[in-house]
Amino acid sequence: MKSGQNSARVSVVRAQSTRRDFLRAGAATAGLTVLGQLARAQGDTGTPRAATGGAPAVLKGADAMIKVGLVGCGAQGGVLLESCLPIQSPKLQFVALCDIWPYNLRHRVNYLKKFNHDPSAHEDFDEFLSAGLEKGMQAVIIATPDVWHAPYTVKALKAGCHVYCEKMMSNTVEGARQMVRAMKETGKLLQIGHQRRSNPRYRFALNRIMEAGLLGRVVNAGGQWNRSVRGSVDLTWPEKFALPQATLEKYGYANMREFRNWRWFRKYSGGPISDLGAHQIDIFGWFLNARPKTVMASGGRDYFKDREWYDNVMVIYEYEHSDQEITRVFYQVLTTTSAGGGYFEQFMGVDGTLKMSENDAITRVYKEAHADWTEALQKGVLRPIERAETIPTSLSQVSLLDVRASADLDAYELPVVLDKKPHTPHLENFFNAILGREELNCPADEAFRSEAAVFKVNPAIEAKAQLKFEPSDFEV
Numbered sequence: 001m002k003s004g005q006n007s008a009r010v011s012v013v014r015a016q017s018t019r020r021d022f023l024r025a026g027a028a029t030a031g032l033t034v035l036g037q038l039a040r041a042q043g044d045t046g047t048p049r050a051a052t053g054g055a056p057a058v059l060k061g062a063d064a065m066i067k068v069g070l071v072g073c074g075a076q077g078g079v080l081l082e083s084c085l086p087i088q089s090p091k092l093q094f095v096a097l098c099d100i101w102p103y104n105l106r107h108r109v110n111y112l113k114k115f116n117h118d119p120s121a122h123e124d125f126d127e128f129l130s131a132g133l134e135k136g137m138q139a140v141i142i143a144t145p146d147v148w149h150a151p152y153t154v155k156a157l158k159a160g161c162h163v164y165c166e167k168m169m170s171n172t173v174e175g176a177r178q179m180v181r182a183m184k185e186t187g188k189l190l191q192i193g194h195q196r197r198s199n200p201r202y203r204f205a206l207n208r209i210m211e212a213g214l215l216g217r218v219v220n221a222g223g224q225w226n227r228s229v230r231g232s233v234d235l236t237w238p239e240k241f242a243l244p245q246a247t248l249e250k251y252g253y254a255n256m257r258e259f260r261n262w263r264w265f266r267k268y269s270g271g272p273i274s275d276l277g278a279h280q281i282d283i284f285g286w287f288l289n290a291r292p293k294t295v296m297a298s299g300g301r302d303y304f305k306d307r308e309w310y311d312n313v314m315v316i317y318e319y320e321h322s323d324q325e326i327t328r329v330f331y332q333v334l335t336t337t338s339a340g341g342g343y344f345e346q347f348m349g350v351d352g353t354l355k356m357s358e359n360d361a362i363t364r365v366y367k368e369a370h371a372d373w374t375e376a377l378q379k380g381v382l383r384p385i386e387r388a389e390t391i392p393t394s395l396s397q398v399s400l401l402d403v404r405a406s407a408d409l410d411a412y413e414l415p416v417v418l419d420k421k422p423h424t425p426h427l428e429n430f431f432n433a434i435l436g437r438e439e440l441n442c443p444a445d446e447a448f449r450s451e452a453a454v455f456k457v458n459p460a461i462e463a464k465a466q467l468k469f470e471p472s473d474f475e476v
């Protein structure tokens with residue numbers, strides 16, 4: 001590492017982020033599931049049945065097959081199913097689905113049937129679990145509203161299954177802690193759905209830009225998720241498929257509107273800062289290899305007056321490195337405008353800036369004029385791109401200089417493009433970890449330390465003060 005950079009950045013987690021890992025991830029190409037193979041493999045894995053709890057042993061060879069269940073068959077449940085289908089190794093077989101809303105449950109079962117899976121369908125989680133275990137279910141994917149993550153994850157782990165659970169881990173810190181404890185007690189795997197952790201472009205950028213010290217000292221970082229009001233309009237439902245009030249109340253939902261728009265109500269979620277911000281705040285800690293020391297934030301119900309959570313939030317963190325240097329981080333989630341370039345995270349060093357996004361077209365690396373990146377270019381870490389903007393000649397000389405001083409950055413792109421659906425690599429990592437082929441990229445204890453930064457934003461807004469993080473905030 002060059003002097004003047006943030007030091008001591010290489011953690012255990014980072015050690016996994018090797019070039020070898022990256023090449024391996026990049027080498028696996030997307031493709032269609034061999035449907036016939038899946039169909040033939042049903043009931044033919046050779047794996048012993050689980051009696052009353054422990055999941056069966058897993059076949060590890062080229063024909064390895066994992067039996068999977070899905071809980072929560074809504075929007076993200078559907079995305080995860082679509083992201084699983086192209087996975088060829090291991091082969092996956094969906095054996096059971098669970099959702100309290102028959103409307104969504106039926107839809108996903110029918111979808112899977114088209115691809116030669118024949119899962120049983122359940123409203124009740126315990127019935128889902130025992131039916132799944134009867135069929136040899138080894139892995140459970142959980143994509144319910146956040147409020148149900150902890151109870152279901154803990155039960156599934158204790159029943160002997162490995163779990164992939166969506167972010168946020170829980171709507172409460174205590175719920176998230178219970179999940180980590182259950183993972184440790186059972187020795188089963190618990191992957192949290194921060195899918196950027198398995199994105200080969202993010203892993204490449206971490207390894208070849210951040211850890212390689214290309215940006216110099218990263219004094220500032222930032223990020224945003226700016227979304228138009230249209231992205232946040234109230235979700236509706238077909239009236240004839242409304243759940244009975246008794247079912248809603250059995251699962252803790254006040255009414256259909258809150259059931260459909262759970263992200264906006266305090267009982268079920270942490271609001272947009274948790275729903276959208278969690279993905280990106282996760283990247284700050286991961287890429288900086290540091291934890292926040294303080295947080296201050298402002299947020300309000302500026303537009304959606306009939307919802308409980310803040311629709312717009314602005315946050316300032318101080319991330320402290322092991323050498324006590326600070327990286328100041330500004331993050332905003334706006335649900336009333338998509339202006340300002342959508343969603344990205346950026347790391348602003350004295351030699352250059354790395355702008356990351358799940359959107360490939362937004363990902364860029366900018367070089368300060370004084371920096372020499374010849375070696376990185378020769379090694380193919382960066383690819384030059386033509387600058388589209390030209391400085392207008394009509395500006396006065398003074399403002400022309402101002403523009404140049406701030407805009408005269410050469411732009412580069414990364415030589416890595418994700419050729420799969422965004423969630424597929426993270427799911428592949430989960431299934432490969434079950435087979436002992438890889439380490440999890442986002443185990444629950446790592447995710448907990450990351451989400452601790454998110455959990456303190458809403459309290460900071462309410463306190464109208466800068467809050468300090470204590471070591472205990474990151475401990476289970």
Ligand SMILES: NC(=O)c1ccc[n+]([C@@H]2O[C@H](COP(=O)([O-])OP(=O)(O)OC[C@H]3O[C@@H](n4cnc5c(N)ncnc54)[C@H](O)[C@@H]3O)[C@@H](O)[C@H]2O)c1
Nearest residue numbers: 072073074075076077099100101104143144146148166167
């Ligand atoms: N990783 C990502 O990029 C990403 C993107 C979107 C959502 N998510 C996460 O996925 C999860 C689901 O979000 P969504 O957008 O699909 O929500 P959704 O409302 O569309 O779907 C939730 C589903 O869970 C079902 N459900 C509710 N309570 C249940 C219970 N007690 N038992 C069983 N099923 C229940 C609902 O009927 C619904 O079908 C959330 O945790 C969210 O944060 C992650």
